[in-house]
Amino acid sequence: MQITTVVLIALALSAIAFQMGKYRSVATVGGRDRMRHLHSLPGYYGYYAAIWCGAPALLLLGVWAIFAEPIIISAVTDSLSDEVRALPDAQLSLVLNDIKNLATGNIVGRAVDPVMQTAADLYNALQARYRWILGASILVAGLAGLIVAWVRINPALRARNRVETVIKFLLIGSSTIAIFTTVGILLSVLFEAIRFFQLVPVSEFLFGTTWSPQTAIRADQVGSSGAFGAVPLFAGTLLISFIAMVVAVPVGLMTAIYLSEYASPRTRAWVKPVLEVLAGIPTVVYGYFAALTVAPILRGFGGSIGLDVASESALGAGLVMGIMIIPFVSSLSDDVINAVPQAMRDGSYGLGATQSETVKRVVLPAALPGIVGGVLLAASRAIGETMIVVMAAGLAANLTANPFEAVTTVTVQMVTLLVGDQEFDSAKTLAAFALGLMLFVVTLILNVVALKVVRKYREQYE
Amino acid sequence: MSDPVHNQNAVTPNTIRHTRERVEASLKRRYSSEKRFRVYGLLAVLLGLSFLAFFFLSIIHNGYTAFQQSFIYLEIEFAEQELDPDGSRDLDTLSRADYGAIVRNSLRALFPEVTKRRDRRALNKILSTGASFQLRDMVMSDPELIGTTVSIWLPADDEVDMLIKGNVDRSIEERSRRLKDNQIAWVDVLVEQGRVEKRFNTTFFTSGDSREPELAGIWSATVGSFFMLLVTLVLAFPIGVAAAVYLEEFASQSKWVDLIEVNINNLAAVPSIVFGLLGLAVFINFFGLPRSAPLVGGLVLSLMTLPVIIIAGRAAIKSVPPSIREAALGLGASQVQMVFHHVLPLAMPGMLTGAIIGMARALGESAPLLMIGMVAFIVDVPSGPMDPSTALPVQVYLWADSPERAFVEKTSAAILVLLAFLLIMNAGAILLRKRFERRW
Numbered sequence: 072m073q074i075t076t077v078v079l080i081a082l083a084l085s086a087i088a089f090q091m092g093k094y095r096s097v098a099t100v101g102g103r104d105r106m107r108h109l110h111s112l113p114g115y116y117g118y119y120a121a122i123w124c125g126a127p128a129l130l131l132l133g134v135w136a137i138f139a140e141p142i143i144i145s146a147v148t149d150s151l152s153d154e155v156r157a158l159p160d161a162q163l164s165l166v167l168n169d170i171k172n173l174a175t176g177n178i179v180g181r182a183v184d185p186v187m188q189t190a191a192d193l194y195n196a197l198q199a200r201y202r203w204i205l206g207a208s209i210l211v212a213g214l215a216g217l218i219v220a221w222v223r224i225n226p227a228l229r230a231r232n233r234v235e236t237v238i239k240f241l242l243i244g245s246s247t248i249a250i251f252t253t254v255g256i257l258l259s260v261l262f263e264a265i266r267f268f269q270l271v272p273v274s275e276f277l278f279g280t281t282w283s284p285q286t287a288i289r290a291d292q293v294g295s296s297g298a299f300g301a302v303p304l305f306a307g308t309l310l311i312s313f314i315a316m317v318v319a320v321p322v323g324l325m326t327a328i329y330l331s332e333y334a335s336p337r338t339r340a341w342v343k344p345v346l347e348v349l350a351g352i353p354t355v356v357y358g359y360f361a362a363l364t365v366a367p368i369l370r371g372f373g374g375s376i377g378l379d380v381a382s383e384s385a386l387g388a389g390l391v392m393g394i395m396i397i398p399f400v401s402s403l404s405d406d407v408i409n410a411v412p413q414a415m416r417d418g419s420y421g422l423g424a425t426q427s428e429t430v431k432r433v434v435l436p437a438a439l440p441g442i443v444g445g446v447l448l449a450a451s452r453a454i455g456e457t458m459i460v461v462m463a464a465g466l467a468a469n470l471t472a473n474p475f476e477a478v479t480t481v482t483v484q485m486v487t488l489l490v491g492d493q494e495f496d497s498a499k500t501l502a503a504f505a506l507g508l509m510l511f512v513v514t515l516i517l518n519v520v521a522l523k524v525v526r527k528y529r530e531q532y533e
Numbered sequence: 534m535s536d537p538v539h540n541q542n543a544v545t546p547n548t549i550r551h552t553r554e555r556v557e558a559s560l561k562r563r564y565s566s567e568k569r570f571r572v573y574g575l576l577a578v579l580l581g582l583s584f585l586a587f588f589f590l591s592i593i594h595n596g597y598t599a600f601q602q603s604f605i606y607l608e609i610e611f612a613e614q615e616l617d618p619d620g621s622r623d624l625d626t627l628s629r630a631d632y633g634a635i636v637r638n639s640l641r642a643l644f645p646e647v648t649k650r651r652d653r654r655a656l657n658k659i660l661s662t663g664a665s666f667q668l669r670d671m672v673m674s675d676p677e678l679i680g681t682t683v684s685i686w687l688p689a690d691d692e693v694d695m696l697i698k699g700n701v702d703r704s705i706e707e708r709s710r711r712l713k714d715n716q717i718a719w720v721d722v723l724v725e726q727g728r729v730e731k732r733f734n735t736t737f738f739t740s741g742d743s744r745e746p747e748l749a750g751i752w753s754a755t756v757g758s759f760f761m762l763l764v765t766l767v768l769a770f771p772i773g774v775a776a777a778v779y780l781e782e783f784a785s786q787s788k789w790v791d792l793i794e795v796n797i798n799n800l801a802a803v804p805s806i807v808f809g810l811l812g813l814a815v816f817i818n819f820f821g822l823p824r825s826a827p828l829v830g831g832l833v834l835s836l837m838t839l840p841v842i843i844i845a846g847r848a849a850i851k852s853v854p855p856s857i858r859e860a861a862l863g864l865g866a867s868q869v870q871m872v873f874h875h876v877l878p879l880a881m882p883g884m885l886t887g888a889i890i891g892m893a894r895a896l897g898e899s900a901p902l903l904m905i906g907m908v909a910f911i912v913d914v915p916s917g918p919m920d921p922s923t924a925l926p927v928q929v930y931l932w933a934d935s936p937e938r939a940f941v942e943k944t945s946a947a948i949l950v951l952l953a954f955l956l957i958m959n960a961g962a963i964l965l966r967k968r969f970e971r972r973w
Contacts, residue, residue, distance in 0.1 A: 140821070235869040239783060245775035246784075249797045249843070252836050256807060259814030322577045329574025344963075346581050351955055352588075353897030355926045356948050359933050363941070364591050394584055401581075425563055427570035448802060455804025457900035462933060482806055482900075489813065489904055507810045511803065518802045 077206045081132065084213040085125035091217065092120025095224045111231035119230045120220035122237055127212035135205045143197045147190050170194060260511060263504035270498040271299045276505060278302060282468035282479075284488060284499045299502055301509070303468035307385070307478030311460060312453040314389025314474055315396055319453075320446055322393075323400025328430055330401075331408050343405075350398035358462030361391035366463060373475060381465070383477040388463040392456055396449045403448065407441030408434060440528035447521035451514045457482040481506050592952075596945025602734035602747060603697040604686035605660060605723060607639045609668060611679045622676045632665035632672075633657075636687070644719060655716050659723075661688040663736075663748040686730065691746040691939035693720055697729060700938060711938075737946065741912045742928065746939030749932070751947050753914045757827050757907070757922030758896060764831025764918055765895050769838045770888050774877075776839075777846030777884070782872050801840035808837050809904025817905060824906035825921035833901045838891040845887020849880040854973045882969035889962035893955050899926035925951050 096116035100108045109116075144167060148156060155166060173179045174191040224230075268276070279300020326346065330339050366387040373380030380386070411434050419429040435442070465477030466487060488503040613620065615638075616630040637657050641647065647656050664687040672678050692711045695701050697720070707714050723729050741753030776797075784790040812833035816822050822829050853876050861871040902908070907923050908931065915922035923931070929951065932944040 231867065235867060238869055239779075242775045242779035242783060245772045246779045246793050248772055249776065249793055249800060249839065252800060252811070252839070253796050255815055256803070256811045259811050260807070263814060322580055325574045325577035326581060329571070329578055333571055333574055334578075342578060342582070345585065346578075349581060349585060351893065351897075351959060353899070353926050353951065353955070355897070355899045355930050356592075356951070359929060359944060359948065360588060360591065362933065363595070394581075397581055425567040427567040428563070430570070451802060452804075455806065457804070457806045458930070461900075462930070482804070485806060485810075486900070486903055489810075490908060504810065504814075507807055511807050514802065514804055515799060518799055522798070 074202065077202065077209060078132070080206060081125065081128040081209050081213065084128065084210070084217075085121045088124035088213070088217045088220065089117040089121040091117075092220060092224060093117035095120070095221055096226075096230070099224060100226050109226050110229050115230040115234050116224050116228070118234045119228075120217060120224070122234065123216040123220035124213045125216075127216050128209045131205060131208055131212060135201065139198075139201045139205075143194060143201065146197055147194050150190060150193055152186065174198075256511065260504050260508045263501050264508040267498060267501035267505045270501065271297075271505075275299060276301050280470055282484070284484070284502050297498055299498065301481070301506065303470040304479060304481045304484055304506070306470050306472075307464070307468070308454055308480040308482075310385050310472060310474065310478055311389045311392065311464060311480055312450060314386060315392035315453045316446070316450055318390060318393025319396035319400050319449060323397045323449075324404050324442065326397065326401045327404035327408055328434075331405055332426060332430055332434075346398050346401060349394065350402075352395070354395065354456060354458040355462070357391050357395050358459040361387050361459060361463035365391055378475060380475045381477040383463065383465040384475050385464065385478045386474040388460050389474065391463065392453055392459050395456075395459065396453055399452060400445055400449050403445030404438070404442050407438040407445070410441070411437045440525050444521040444525035447517050447524070451517040451521070454517075455482065455510060455514050457486065461486050481510055485510075592945050592948055596942055596947075596949050598698045598700075599737060599942040599946035600734050601698075601731040602736065603689040603694040603729060603731050605689050605693075606684065606686050606728040606730070607636070607660075608642070608682055608684045609635055609639050609687075610682040611635060611668075611672065612638070613680050616672065617676075617679055622679070624673065624676075627672055627676060628669065630669075630672075632668045635668065636660055636664055643723075652715060655713060656719060658690055659693050659716060659719060661690050661747045662745055663688055686732070688736070688747050689729070691937055692716075694747055695938050696720055697724075697731065698942075700942075737943070741914055742910060742923070742931070743912065746935075746937050746943055749940075749943055751925065751928060751950060753911055754923050754925045754928035754947075755950075756914050757830075757911070758924045758926075760827035760915060760918045760922065761830040761834060761924055762892055762896060764828055765835040765838055766888070766892060768831065769835035769842055769891070772835075773839050773842030773888070774846055774884055777843045777850060778872055778877065780843070781847050781850040782868070782876070797840045797843050800836075801844060804900075805837060805898055806900040806904065808833050809901030811836070812901060812905045823919060823921070825909050825911070825923075826919050827907075827915065827922050827924075828918045829905050830902050830907050830924060831918065833905060834895040834898060837898065837901065838888075838895050841891040841894065842884070842888050845890070846880070846884045849883025849887065850876060852883065852973065853879045879971070882965060882971075886962045886966045886970075889958055889965070893958040893962070896958070897926055897951070897955060899924065899930055902927050903930070925954075 093113040093116060096109055096113045097103055097106060100106065106113065147170060148163070148167065151166070156163070158166070169179050169181060170187055170190045171194065173183060173187060174194040179187075276299055279298065280302045281298035281300045282303050283298040285297050330342060334342065362383075366382055366384065369384060369387050369390075370380045370382050415433055415437060416429055419433045420426075424432070460480045460483050464483055465479050466483065467477065467479060468484075469476055469478045471478065485503045485506050488500055488506075491499070612635060615634050616632070617623075617626060619626075637653075640656050640660070641653070644656060647653055667687065671683075689697070692701070693716075696712060696717065701710070701712060701717075703717065712720075720729070736748060737750045739752050740748060740750035743749040780790065780794065784793075812829060816829050816832055817824055822832075857875055857879065858871055861875045862868070866874065902924055907927055909921060909923065910931070911921055911923050913920075925947065929944055929947050932940045932947065
């Protein structure tokens, strides 16, 4: 039977258990008119029975999902001849892949011989057998659970409390998924990065100035000079992020100040949402716009005044990235500026200050921690941005501070290394994970620092 | 100190006049500084608005032509000796017949003076390669067409399409152009004869990706995006709501809960490409899920959307006043009953708004999808979340790399479609918020 059938059977069993639990609870007190003698509503007894029936089924499904495939694969491997089993890992997995493809009816890479056909048939037979075992065991476990629940249901059973405890466990489990995600990110990136650092020393990675991630597929291949010094990447990232911040911070801050201090409520009511549209545009669209429209304009403009602006200059990517970050800085600053109490402003006006002097000398210093936090968050966003730089910045690592030259960044290299053609455990592909680790650590530090700065220096007004 | 005339700090009519003069002297400078500051603020706002206008104008200008496709009117003779020589009407024979030949015959009938082989090949390139497939589909669905002559509009090649839309610069020398002089001359003749027309480009909305620009469409990418968003919604919304409920209602202040909160806030700020790395290492390599499937894309995007939904959910739950909670508890409800019967329904509009905004963000993400392999060239429309597919923003990325001139307008048009979807989703979220949110 198919796996969806098994899942449907498990769900149906739970539904039946629910109904039976309800019925049983009413039956134990002798009818619906004596329901007040029950501890909880009949529905809770139904849920109690459904949990007893469904939880073992879920457990069995999980065990099957994790263990069935490896067991079947090892059984099929044992059935192959000795010489096939002695093949190196990569070849063996190719053979197994072909067998799996043949079994499921996909296209096979090599000619089909009787040995492979028998192996594929064995694979299919084992899959079917384990599915039947799963289905039968779910039925048995479900029935057993139902019987246990049936026996336990009596008017004094605190079904609502039991069910609510299960619900609370589910809620706690959902919250810990966030922790699992962080742990998963850390482990997956760390694991592969450590494998990379076994091939390339950490000092060369962090301090080397040549980035040329080539590794040979064969021993005698030309172009196998692998230099994995990431300093040009860090320099490129910093250059483009710096240009972006130079654009975004003044414009975003002045926008926030104008909208909160000078603009009439009507203007503010429509300008704010329109500027939020800037935040909603997907970054791939920004990248396309930067590559198609902004870069040629810059190049033409530079050419007309005698500068040599590359078509993938850091300036183009940085400008568009800055514009993307403007609403971010603007809305964060707006929140903090509005949180400064009106009393401070009134005091300043009362002493005769103009509006701009109030802003510059009273409001901004009061809102400064929040603004700094917002700027740090925006910087972290700029450093981690991928699509704009993939489409508008270059691919060749270039250690320079000239914004008119083409540079590449950490995120661009991550994309090109992993969308490329090398096998998964060569130094070239693993370098992407090392870069990912650096990116994750740097953005994490920026976010934590931003949070701490805001919390430590924030003034608590009444 | 007691001498009023010589004491600087004494308040006398003299010193008052002196102070006032000083203040009035500086007023002009201060007022002009104020005006400048105000102008700077206005300039900043105008800069943002004008960029937005420039951006939209540029994309629309580049993309609006993609909604039309050039068609050429030809008389096609479905000659029996070309398609079905033994008259069996066998579907297998019909499907393998050379439909390009009947197209070529029709073109040759229009331009009998073209004899040299190279010229004939150039003439045949005026029509799209999809024309022969269109004729094949017509014959397969209605074999009675064989032996008749039908006049139909067939799609033109993308270079001819560009010429009709005015995007080909005829003044460049022939060697640097894709369209040669003789091809341009033939197309001009066809235009004069009224055989060329621009019609609404349904192929763009109904077909999948293709190497030929005139046959490329966004439908497979749209369906892939839809499946991905479905998986994201089904996974992220319940888990996010459950986590928000736990953190707001049930969690006591402890180090464990602080850790969870810090984690969630950090995850909301992690770059999206790192989630792609997580998906690659865990979902594809460790769990062995199929690459390029919307299921994996949905899993990765749901991990990205989860912090957004949790934070929005917490804000929504916090806004429900304590009086509602206390009233429910006072009437004898347990805490779980109070949360699920009273607090959650009242907080639901805010949670839905946050979920829709999170979905809109997920729709526009492409960096993590590149990592998990949804960047392949997929032609067929996916029929489920396990079929290989691509997503709309990734389709934009792929087309942006293609060299044909016609792909520029296709990419811009795809961007317009994507922006339209995002606009609808965000507008829906705002409408939802306006209609259902209660101010306590």
